[in-house]
Amino acid sequence: MTTWHIILIASAATLALKLAGHLVPAGFLERERPARIADLLTVALLAALIAVQTLAVGSSIVIDARVPAVIVAAALYALRVPFVVVVIAAAAVAAGIRAFS
Amino acid sequence: MNELSDAPEPGADPSSRRPGADTDADAELADETGRAGGGAPDTAVRDGLAVGLATAVYGISFGALAVAAGLDVWQTCFLSLVMFTGGSQFALVGVLASGGVAAGGSAIATAAMLGIRNVVYGMRMKPIVEGSPADGARTSVWRRVAAAWVTIDESTAVALAQSNDRAARVGFWVTGIVIFVGWNLTTLAGALIGDAMGDTRAWGLDAAAAAAFLGLLWPRLKRVQAGAVAVGAAIIATITTPVLMPGLPVLVAAVVAVVVGWFDLFHRRSES
Numbered sequence: 001m002t003t004w005h006i007i008l009i010a011s012a013a014t015l016a017l018k019l020a021g022h023l024v025p026a027g028f029l030e031r032e033r034p035a036r037i038a039d040l041l042t043v044a045l046l047a048a049l050i051a052v053q054t055l056a057v058g059s060s061i062v063i064d065a066r067v068p069a070v071i072v073a074a075a076l077y078a079l080r081v082p083f084v085v086v087v088i089a090a091a092a093v094a095a096g097i098r099a100f101s
Numbered sequence: 102m103n104e105l106s107d108a109p110e111p112g113a114d115p116s117s118r119r120p121g122a123d124t125d126a127d128a129e130l131a132d133e134t135g136r137a138g139g140g141a142p143d144t145a146v147r148d149g150l151a152v153g154l155a156t157a158v159y160g161i162s163f164g165a166l167a168v169a170a171g172l173d174v175w176q177t178c179f180l181s182l183v184m185f186t187g188g189s190q191f192a193l194v195g196v197l198a199s200g201g202v203a204a205g206g207s208a209i210a211t212a213a214m215l216g217i218r219n220v221v222y223g224m225r226m227k228p229i230v231e232g233s234p235a236d237g238a239r240t241s242v243w244r245r246v247a248a249a250w251v252t253i254d255e256s257t258a259v260a261l262a263q264s265n266d267r268a269a270r271v272g273f274w275v276t277g278i279v280i281f282v283g284w285n286l287t288t289l290a291g292a293l294i295g296d297a298m299g300d301t302r303a304w305g306l307d308a309a310a311a312a313a314f315l316g317l318l319w320p321r322l323k324r325v326q327a328g329a330v331a332v333g334a335a336i337i338a339t340i341t342t343p344v345l346m347p348g349l350p351v352l353v354a355a356v357v358a359v360v361v362g363w364f365d366l367f368h369r370r371s372e373s
Contacts, residue, residue: 003197006205007176010193011183013209014216015250018186021223022230022249030224037362038217039321040330041355045215046188046318047331048338048354049195053311056199056342056350069308073315082155083316087162090312094305 065097145268148259149275156187156255157283159313163190164291166310169301170198174292181288185281186253188215188317192351195310200347207348214355222257223249229260229269251277329367333357 054070055061073090081089160181167177172194180190189212196208230248231240251274260273298304322328334354341350361367 001202001205003172003176003202003205006193006197006202006208007172007179010189010209010212011180013213014184014186014189014219017213017216018219018223018249018252019246021220021252022227022245033363033365035221036365037359038221040327040358040362041214042188042218042358043318043321043327043330044334044355044358045192045211045351046314046321047334048351049192049211050311050314050318051335051338051354052199052342052350053195053307053314055339056347058199058347059343059345061339061342065305066308066311069305070311070315073308073312077316077319083159083313084162086316087159087309087312091305091309094308095303096305098303098305 065094065101068097069094142268142271145259145263145272146275148262149256149272150279152255152259153276153279154283156280157287159187159316160284160287161291161294162309162313163187163194163284164288164293165295165298165301166191166198166291166306166313167194167288168292168295169298169306169310170194171201172197174289174296177292178285178289181285184212185250185284186216186219187284188254189213191310191313191317195314196348196351198307198310204346204348207346207352211348211351214352218254219252222254223252226252226257226260226273229266229273232266232270248273248277251281253277253280255280325369326361326365326367330357330361333361 050070054066055063069090072093073086076086076089163181164177167180167190168174172180180193184190184193192215193208193212196204196211200207226248230245256273256277259276260269263269263272295301295306298306301307318331322331334357337357338350338354341353345353
């Protein structure tokens with residue numbers, strides 16, 4: 001599988017899901033339990049991605065400059081600082097720590 | 102200035118405002134529409150522009166991160182044009198950044214599972230896009246496809262925040278189109294910047310990716326149940342990282358959502 005294959009298959013899948021919502025008659029996902037699982041799925045995947053992106057290097061867990069950067073990001077989101085500013089601040093914290101250590 | 106323009110912020114969770122899901126959501130909806138006071142189409146245009154422009158800007162971070170993950174500029178732009186759903190796009194390049202092409206299957210599965218919420222949004226937006234039968238005009242296939250294409254968190258959130266169907270339709274299209282154009286332009290800009298950066302780790306782009314995911318998650322953590330799922334999924338992803346192939350820990354963590362969602366565990370609203 002090349003990078004292009006991955007991109008094409010994933011794009012086709014996400015686009016098909018969007019079309020399904022508009023073209024297929026409402027039914028299964030309108031019910032409470034499937035709708036709730038669909039919501040929580042997003043939460044679980046994003047939280048898992050945060051953990052991996054912050055702590056993993058390949059298959060090992062490494063505590064490094066990313067951890068303080070994410071803590072700073074959480075504090076800034078709590079203060080309702082806009083997304084782009086927070087992302088840049090997190091990068092700056094990690095880059096700063098790496099430059100001076 | 103009404104307060105709506107900051108209500109559906111980027112990454113906002115429109116599904117939590119779904120009417121009829123439970124009484125909490127109903128109260129929330131009533132609260133939002135009450136604050137909107139009116140719901141004229143020009144208010145919808147203003148909301149759409151405000152949310153759309155704010156969201157479009159962070160295409161820069163996507164573009165830079167995608168290039169840092171090893172995609173070229175064309176691949177990066179293709180994702181923003183065709184996939185066009187931020188969470189899935191960030192997830193795909195995040196998994197590829199950690200596991201490379203070997204983690205392709207996990208990358209596809211993660212992106213697709215994050216796209217499932219768009220099915221729910223599509224079902225909510227369908228009647229709004231179609232309008233009432235009294236309008237006479239049949240909704241063409243092309244219009245439906247275009248509507249599906251721009252059905253994302255933000256366009257759905259702005260539409261649901263309006264108090265009548267006409268304003269909702271205007272808000273949906275304005276938000277969707279502004280973000281589509283802006284997101285693709287900023288993706289290209291970000292990809293070119295990322296290309297020029299060289300050693301992206303020295304610039305802290307790996308931490309920026311984590312912060313980006315946190316930004317997408319943040320507005321969804323209003324309920325205790327969501328918070329519990331987030332903590333559980335993060336722990337499972339962390340402890341399975343040393344024993345599973347890169348990419349798989351994220352998928353395994355998704356089981357938390359299925360278990361908690363199926364049995365409706367931790368169902369209590371936080372004091373916010």
